Amino acid sequence: MTSQSPVPPQQLEQSRGTRVRGTRQAEALVTVLGKLTGFHSAQEIHAELRRRGERVGLTTVYRHLQVLSEDQVVDAIRDESGETLYRRCATVSHHHHVTCRSCGRSVEVEGKAVERWAERVAAEAGFVDVDHTVELFGLCPECAAQARE
Amino acid sequence: MTSQSPVPPQQLEQSRGTRVRGTRQAEALVTVLGKLTGFHSAQEIHAELRRRGERVGLTTVYRHLQVLSEDQVVDAIRDESGETLYRRCATVSHHHHVTCRSCGRSVEVEGKAVERWAERVAAEAGFVDVDHTVELFGLCPECAAQARE
DNA sequence: GTAATTGCAAAGGATTTGCTCTGGT
DNA sequence: ACCAGAGCAAATCCTTTGCAATTAC
Numbered sequence: 001m002t003s004q005s006p007v008p009p010q011q012l013e014q015s016r017g018t019r020v021r022g023t024r025q026a027e028a029l030v031t032v033l034g035k036l037t038g039f040h041s042a043q044e045i046h047a048e049l050r051r052r053g054e055r056v057g058l059t060t061v062y063r064h065l066q067v068l069s070e071d072q073v074v075d076a077i078r079d080e081s082g083e084t085l086y087r088r089c090a091t092v093s094h095h096h097h098v099t100c101r102s103c104g105r106s107v108e109v110e111g112k113a114v115e116r117w118a119e120r121v122a123a124e125a126g127f128v129d130v131d132h133t134v135e136l137f138g139l140c141p142e143c144a145a146q147a148r149e
Numbered sequence: 150m151t152s153q154s155p156v157p158p159q160q161l162e163q164s165r166g167t168r169v170r171g172t173r174q175a176e177a178l179v180t181v182l183g184k185l186t187g188f189h190s191a192q193e194i195h196a197e198l199r200r201r202g203e204r205v206g207l208t209t210v211y212r213h214l215q216v217l218s219e220d221q222v223v224d225a226i227r228d229e230s231g232e233t234l235y236r237r238c239a240t241v242s243h244h245h246h247v248t249c250r251s252c253g254r255s256v257e258v259e260g261k262a263v264e265r266w267a268e269r270v271a272a273e274a275g276f277v278d279v280d281h282t283v284e285l286f287g288l289c290p291e292c293a294a295q296a297r298e
Numbered sequence: 299g300t301a302a303t304t305g306c307a308a309a310g311g312a313t314t315t316g317c318t319c320t321g322g323t
Numbered sequence: 324a325c326c327a328g329a330g331c332a333a334a335t336c337c338t339t340t341g342c343a344a345t346t347a348c
Contacts, residue, residue, distance in 0.1 A: 022320085023328060034266075043312080057330040063207075063314065071268040081233050082337090083312065114263055122178040123284050127247050130287035136271050138279035139221050172303065174345070192337080206305040211338065231312085232337065 012120040029064050038106050039077060039085035039099065055102055100140035109136070167205035176211050179201040181297055187255040188226060226284050249289035251296075258285070 032048055040048070046061045065086050069076040076084045077097065087106070094115065099106040113133055124132040171289040181197055189197070195210045205283055214235050218225040218250065223235045224287070234248075236255070248255040288296065 006282070017291055025329070039288065041312085042253050052200070059314080059330055060328080063155075063329090078227060080164065080230065081311095082233075084231075098271050098274050098279070101278075101280075102274070107274045107276075109265075109274060111270075113266040117260075117262040117266070117316095118285055120285050122247050124288040125247050125256045125258060125286070126292045127256075127287035129250075130247070130285055131250075133284045135282045136267055136276070137281070138276035141275040144277045174304075183334085190337085208305055209303080212303090215339095230336095 025056045025060050026064060028056055029061060033074060033088045038104055039087045041083050041085055046085065096134045096136065098138055100143055101137050102139055102143040105140050108122040174205045174209050175213060177205055182223065182237045187253050187268060188236045189253070190234055191234050194235065231284065245283045245285065247285040247287055249292055250286050251288055251292035254289050
């Protein structure tokens, strides 16, 4: 496949001090991330790469995802079984997701209210340098309809 | 120390259909949980039991914590490294915590605002049967002070 | 006596690390 | 030639399971 990634590469690579040297593997990973929707585990992403004929090691996938998530290029959340799931970050600002318990589809949601809440209650408890984890899980419209049948 | 647990045992055991046969190990675990504050990993709890001279297997600790958390007798959260931390549930209603990144101490915080927020944004996305995970991590007053020295 | 509970040892599963090989510049 | 990046294999770490020995009732 010779087409360009639908997402301009620079948009994903231009963090400061680009840590990744443009290698075939890095590019393949970024491309796949750009095409996938929703959250996927490192192993799934690795499988997807191989499916596409890209020869990339699992270790490499892990290492890149780690860096990308530190650089805020991808979001990382943990599912209920403790696996880490990654997804290309659509927006730059901080946000959260509702993930479908049944099909895994996920949607970003506005989170200004939580940010403020987190700041406030943490401050009330005297805590500083606060960070938060917020994940919503539910049934998406489709799956809810199916379940109703 | 031979004193009674400061927390009346019935308060912890009276769920419906007590699933646990009164064994020495189960009682020791419940007692320790009653004395500990904040969240602790199964391994820490196990270590604490041994420190007190109680001979309880790690497997048993894991098995009990699993059941207790299903029965909502303890809260279970996952820290940033993926380990599961447990704590005796202080209140019955839904609530959240700020946990100190450094010393592990944790404080319950009021969460009505998030509950409402979660409901709202999930509904906007068309999701139903929504559940949420919210954890705050920061530095508690003491640890913050130490860090400042 | 009998079924539930223990706990050791081993298995599992995700992620990380050691270290050598490879490819880009 | 040099160095970052790749990747295999082995190591970690938490947690769960298999199964025989033990214990509560």
